[in-house]
Amino acid sequence: MSAQRQLSSLPRTQLDRLLGGEGLGIVIPPFVVRVRSPICVVADGIERLYSDHLLAPQDGAGFFDFHVAVEASRPWFRPLCVFALDGRQPFTPLAQGEAFALFEWGLNWCVTSHCHQWISLHAAVLERGGRAVVLPAPPGAGKSTLCAALMLHGWRLLSDELTLLEPGSGWVVPSPRPISLKNASIDVIRERDPGCVLGPVAHDTQKGTVAHLKVLPDSLARADERALPAWIVFPRYERGAALQVQPRAKATTVMELARNSFNQHVHGRAGFEALVRMVDACDSFDLRYSQLDQALDWFDALEPPSPARVA
Secondary structure, eight states, X not given: OOOOOBGGGSOHHHHHHHHHTTOEEEEETTEEEEEEOOOHHHHHHHHHHSTTSBBOOTTSOSOOSEEEEEEEEOOSSSOEEEEEETTBOOSOOEEGGGHHHHHHHHHHHHHHHHOTTXXXXXXXXXXXXXXXXXXXXXXXXXXXXXXXXXXXXXXXXXXXXXXXXXTTTOOEEOOOOOEEEETHHHHHHHHHOTTOOBOOOEEEETTEEEEEEOOOXXXXXXXXXXXXXXXXXXXXXXXXXXXXXXXXXXXXXXXXHHHTBSSHHHHHHHHHHHHHHHHHTSEXXXXXXXXXHHHHXXXXXXXXXXXXXXX
């Protein structure tokens, strides 16, 4: 069997042909996805942000978790795009400039709506030394900015948007994909690392200006390495605020995670008990900050819970 090639080995003409035809097969751990789109901005984003990902067989052979498309829709007043899974269109059409962002948002929906072998939490998750920190936060709290800064600072990205928790074992399954940055965060991260790779910029979305940050090669190369959660941190950026850290009670942590779960209800009591076990094995905190460097120093100083609590 021949070795799998990276997407970067495809000439742009072939990438466009596959996307505009039968579809491009790409390994996006832990999934294999076939995507179709004739829209240039989708090809631009995939070429730029998925260049290190492995290609799946392009002859249609093999299993694909998702068959997705971002298609052009052209009403008389402006060009639009629609996301489709197996021909089904779950979302309202968006402007074509948002097509790559729609591809990313659509993949999130695919996972949270169909992958119930895991408990999926709306939380970033990163790893250091085999132990994971889970970052649940509402929109606007600065979660993705902090997540990107931690990845650039040496933490391994498991996911920016979705913590995939195995309910039986308590392990987190990595799903490293581009990090979604919004508004001022785009320039903040670009200034911290001028060499970072950003995808197409979507303007005037419901979330403002959106661009995605490429996953670092080490995070992608280690996508088969699961991690045990050791810390649950609820971050919130507040302009001008001094660094403030408060331990969070386990009961309120469990309830907040349940509210941040897309499918804990599908797992019923077993799912709730899995969240309880995760929280019991972790130290939990509320973190308020305004200076990223101060926050990064605090994360670097984290000590894992004692072995007696993890057992």
